[in-house]
Each structure stands twice: as structure tokens, then as C-alpha cells.
Amino acid sequence: MPAQRLLHDSLLGACEGEGATKTAVIVEGHARSYGELLDAASRLASALRARGVQRGDRVAIYMDNTWPCVVAIFATLLAGGAFLIVNPQTKADKLAFILDDSGARVLLTDAHLAREYRAALDDMSDPPPVVASGVAMPEAESFDDVVASAAPLDARVPVIPPDLAALIYTSGSTGNPKGVMQTHQAMVFACGSLVEYLRLGAGDRILCALPLAFDYGLYQLLMSVRLGATLVLERSFTFPAQVFARMRETGVTVFPGVPTVFAMLLAAHGREALSFPDVTRVTNTAAALPDDFAVRLREVFPNALIYKMYGLTECKRVSYLEPELIDAKPGSVGKAIPGTEIYLLSPDGHAVPAGEVGILHVRGPHVMLGYWNRPDLTDLMLKPGKLPGERVLCTQDHFRMDEEGFLYFVGRTDDIIKTRGEKVSPVEVENVLHALPGVREAAVVGVPDDVLGQAIRAYVVLTPGATLSEREIRAGCAVRLENFMVPRDIVLCSDLPRTATGKVSRKALLENPPA
């Protein structure tokens, strides 16, 4: 295989010789070869070029985990562009924000998401052209027709490794999502580091039932293509029995999950025993895996190495624990991924001794370039490093390191809530609550939950005379927020606790909830 400098070099490499006939992706049971993937992606790439996409331009992909989504990712790269994948649960307002913020040149989407994308485009002064998969839509070109009628690219588009490959939008404590800029070289590096420590090979069959909009899901695809392995792509974990059946059918060897998925899997195992002897690697990230889960997961995955990992979109992945150490180092998320370095600093920038809490810093080629359009937020996260001009990632997360250098998560320094493995900004939810007629004030916190990790609870104060019910408040949220962001609990109260400066105190809400 030739050198992988660009993210899509992996696809070109996988298609060499016999490789083109190998199964690249099994999407909801349908096998698609590497040759088919390259052909479709190359045709769509030339169609994107014809619609104005040039080197460095952004292409928005607002799609479910489908074959068109996989094609769209590689087509954007082949066209010289940078892709951004928007979670299909995203509602119109936020989609419009992301389209506008990224300056997306084209929107690739699914017809069944028309309710939301139409409303988003209506809000925009200069909406991008739309290509939609599925049934014909009057405002969109048909994805299948566009791919079928375009000729494959006739020459490689010149792109170099420091060019932008993707914007990965992530929730921020300020409320609006921000686009993490990742270059080809950073993503190629991260992919290589991951496949190395996960000990993956061309024979693996990697499950992806996590959204491709989530970098953890996306990298299952990128790793699989890099190896010339096979990705088993499922829409979601909504119907676990279907995912389990597909895993058995296709002989899945790698199972990536988040704690909520493992909680559901273990609950199902408690009702009807499950066993997946073909699975040899199980990975967890996004939130801590409770120690007893690891023990019980061995019943379900008797032949698997279990990896506990830690990461954030800003550098893809920070650390992993060698699976052989899972009993020796309970609670630890291990050490830096290969080719990178981590260290803890005090708030004033000094090294922190073993056993004491410090702020996690990450150094390596996988660190983001910054946030798209947000130099102010970039400066909070990227700090000058050891070498002149170098920037290291200051994660703002609190960790402890033991004498042997193993990392233990202590807490976050912001108010971000982690529910079902997703990051939720309380401010984003509060903004939606505040916009509801009848709401005077609202504050949102995360409360512990066995399955969700944290559940979202909103404390709401109504304006005098307003008669909003809890259900009406949740309905108002569901229209504008992704499902996982809609508060599970709405607590109506007469006032909210405040700090000395008059700001609503989330800390006080957690310690002394109002009745």
C-alpha cells in the first residue's frame, strides 16, 4: 500500500489489485465492495466539483448511518473539500446555524429529514444547493441520479496533508456548537495510532452503530478503510436485537460502545443470556465504564480484550488502558495513545506531582488546528507548547496520575453534561427553555443515572400567570433540540438559587435542589 498522506489515500490503497472486490461496508445487511465505494465516491466528487466545491470548501452531510453517507464522506475528500457530518437528530435551528457557520457549499442529506432541513434552509439568506437520498424531493437533486450521471473524477485534486479534512461539530459550554478543525495529517495520524493499540487488522469486522456524526463512530469507518477491513454499519442501537443478529450474521470482531450501550447490553444479557465469541475487541469511551461492567462484559464477550479509553473531539483520543491491565488498574483510562504525550499542570502552569489533581494537557500530531471561526475559544484550549510556535491542547479536564503514569479522571471544569455518551451544553438547553413563552428563568443540570450516565434535569420558573405544564415544556424542547438533549425531568419552582454576584448557581441546584 502506498504512503497514506491524505485521509482518502486509504480508500485508493484498499482498491488496489484484488482489494477492489473485498467488502468495504455491510450497511443494514447489504454488502458493498471497496471498488463500488471508490466508484460512487469518485462520481459524487466530480458532481461536487461541478457544483462549485473547490479545495478547502466545506460540504455538509446531514444523514443517517447509510451507504450514501459513507460515499459522501469520501467524495468530499476526493473533491478536495472538508466534510462536516451533522447528527440526523439535529433540529432546524441548529442545522441552520451549522450550515451558516461552516459556510457549507453543498448540503448532502436524506429525503426523510426534509422537515428539518427545509426549515433550516428557509431561515438562510443564501442556502446551499441540496442533494438528497431516498424519495424525490422538489427542492433537492436525487443522490442516486447525481452519482449515476456524473463521470468519475478524471484527475486527483491537489490537496496536501496540512489541508482541512473535516470540521467536527461539538457542544460547547457557551451554547452554540463549534467546529473542530482537523487536517488530513492529524486524522491520518490519529487513525494509525488507534489501529496500532487496538491491534486491528485487515481481517477485522468492525461494528459501527454509533452515529458517524460522532467522531467515535466516524473513526470506525476511517480505521476500517485504512486497514482494508470490513465495517458493519447499523443505523443506531435503537433496536439492540437487530444489531445483535447482524453481529452474529456478519461475524463482527470489534464492538465499540459507550456506557449507555453497555448498560443496555448487560440488562438484555440479564434477561436472556447473550454471547458473542467472535468479538475480540470491545472499546469504551465518551464516559467512564463502571468497573463492574468490565467484569460482566466478559460473560458476553468471552474472547475479547476490553479497552477503556478517554478522548475529546479536539484531539480525537487522549489515552487508553492496555486491556491486560484492566484488573490491575481499576478506574484508570491508561496512558497516552502511541505517538503522543500527556501531562498534568496546575492552573498556574506548573507540573503536578504524582497523585495530585491537575489539568490534562495533550501534545501530539492529533491535536486540532482550532475551532472554525472561533479564535477566542481556540486560545482557551490551545496553549503555547515546549517548542517555539508549538500549540498543545489544554483539555480543561481534571485528572490525577499515579506513580506509574496511569491517568484517572477526576472531573470537568465546565458544566457540560454527559448523557448517553453525548456532550450536552446546559446553556444550549437553557436558551431553548428561555425562548418558550411563559418561562421566566431556567437552569439545567446533570443528575446521576444508571443507564444514561447523567440525566438532564431542568429547573424552571414560570412568569406570573403562565400555566405551562411539564409536558408542554418538554414539547417545546423536543421541537428544537436533539432527543438526547430534551430534559428528562422538569422541576417547576418559584425561584433559583444564586451566587453572590446574582448568577444562577448550578452547583447550589445540585447540592440543595429547590422543592
Next chain:
Amino acid sequence: MQNDIAGIRERIRAYILENLLFTTDASQLDDDASLLERGIIDSTGVLEIVMFLEEQFGIKVRDSDMLPENFDKVDSIARFVARSMVSA
């Protein structure tokens, strides 16, 4: 009455409207709309529906029954419940 499929369908629809769409406006949900594609259900949503069905209709839903063909539409859920009540 309980075995009447139209009656079953109405109760399921009302439950989904109220608990997953947080509304009583029936025009928000067609009986043959895909709950998944509309973004109405996710994994916890399916479990909520299952608990409701077990409680209200006295049926037992096995994990292996929790498939899109049984749970992706109001219509298919109603047919699944009717079948389960006959075989119970």
C-alpha cells in the same frame, strides 16, 4: 374491546404523542410514519414503549421481538400487540 385493533392503535398513538412527542395534537403522527426516520424513537424510547405495552396490555415482550418490523410504526406496534394478546 381490548382485542379490537383500532382501539389498541389509538391507545398506542396517544401514548407516543403524549410521552415521546409531548403533545396531544394527533396530526403530528401518522399511523404509518416511521418512528425512527422521524427521529421520534431511540433506544430508550423503545424501552419506554415496551414497558407501556407490557403494563397496559398484559403482554410479555421479549428482547428478540424488539425489531423495527414490530416497533417502527404505530400500525406495526398495534398489530404486534394484537398478535401477542392472542398467543398469550
